Amino acid sequence: MLIGLLSALGAGLMWGLVFVAPLMLGDYPGLVLSFGRYIGFGLIALVPAFFDRRRIAALTKADWIAALKLALVGNILYYGALATGIQLADAPLPAMMIGTLPVVISICSNWSPGHPSESVAWGRLAPSLVIIFLGLMLVNASELTHLDGSRSTSDYALGCFITLGALAAWTWYPIMNARHLKRHPHIASSTWATAQGLATLPLALAGFIAYGVYAAFNPAAYGFPLGPRPAQFIGLMLTLGLCASWLGTMLWNKASQRLPTSLAGQLIVFETLSALLYAFIWRGAVPTVAVLAGIVLLVAGVVLGMRTFQKAHADSKAAGTASA
Numbered sequence: 304m305l306i307g308l309l310s311a312l313g314a315g316l317m318w319g320l321v322f323v324a325p326l327m328l329g330d331y332p333g334l335v336l337s338f339g340r341y342i343g344f345g346l347i348a349l350v351p352a353f354f355d356r357r358r359i360a361a362l363t364k365a366d367w368i369a370a371l372k373l374a375l376v377g378n379i380l381y382y383g384a385l386a387t388g389i390q391l392a393d394a395p396l397p398a399m400m401i402g403t404l405p406v407v408i409s410i411c412s413n414w415s416p417g418h419p420s421e422s423v424a425w426g427r428l429a430p431s432l433v434i435i436f437l438g439l440m441l442v443n444a445s446e447l448t449h450l451d452g453s454r455s456t457s458d459y460a461l462g463c464f465i466t467l468g469a470l471a472a473w474t475w476y477p478i479m480n481a482r483h484l485k486r487h488p489h490i491a492s493s494t495w496a497t498a499q500g501l502a503t504l505p506l507a508l509a510g511f512i513a514y515g516v517y518a519a520f521n522p523a524a525y526g527f528p529l530g531p532r533p534a535q536f537i538g539l540m541l542t543l544g545l546c547a548s549w550l551g552t553m554l555w556n557k558a559s560q561r562l563p564t565s566l567a568g569q570l571i572v573f574e575t576l577s578a579l580l581y582a583f584i585w586r587g588a589v590p591t592v593a594v595l596a597g598i599v600l601l602v603a604g605v606v607l608g609m610r611t612f613q614k615a616h617a618d619s620k621a622a623g624t625a626s627a
Contacts, residue, residue, distance in 0.1 A: 345504025
């Protein structure tokens, strides 16, 4: 469980970067940022794929189909919707909606667990979820003060609607990803991260080319292919491809193999905390008392969730021993 916790923490630190990138490249369309990030992911994955070629070659057709589905939903659709939502509605509102992921994933995975041993009684699970939810509301309510008011009501509404799609995509992704890994424990977390990168590359290239066709008929929309700041765009996309995609996915795979999915879902709060940290650094600001209180609640909720699952696991083992 400790290895799983540390892996989830590392993944959160990597994933927090994706909330800052759309603000750094605000003049780039969200879909272009998504395609660019995952082209970077796919190209970077070619390097570990070469060194890990024996285990990559051992993956079955079913594994590759699963990797393609996860790549499409959890990578391309999720980040495209999130980046577009952030640009339409500013960062705070989409961040507030995406911030509910720890609670939403935990509820969905506990409602329909991949294995009965992964579920806990709702009465045990509820306290940590309530504390995490209150922490998220405190943190994000404070962030709403950073809305600049420059967007129209329709932009805010459309941005929030699109962000709901991102929320649905990333609720589905960790649950399905964890189930595949637990059904195939022989697949190493790094191998599975590389496989998803390889599966993502053709999808991202196809999407990028399709956007290029669109841009050819709408030249004012975007300076295809590299936009107004090519060096910054390429550098940031490769950084996200390596850190937020390959390394983050590898660490999350490791956490998914070692933790119940309901608990792993709660640990996505590390992404929220990391995104907050990077946002404050980007703004050159310090967190308010409300944000600090929210962070304390988030950490307390995670600690309580860990203890809940540890106790449930101990009770399950004791019951098994007694029946034996």
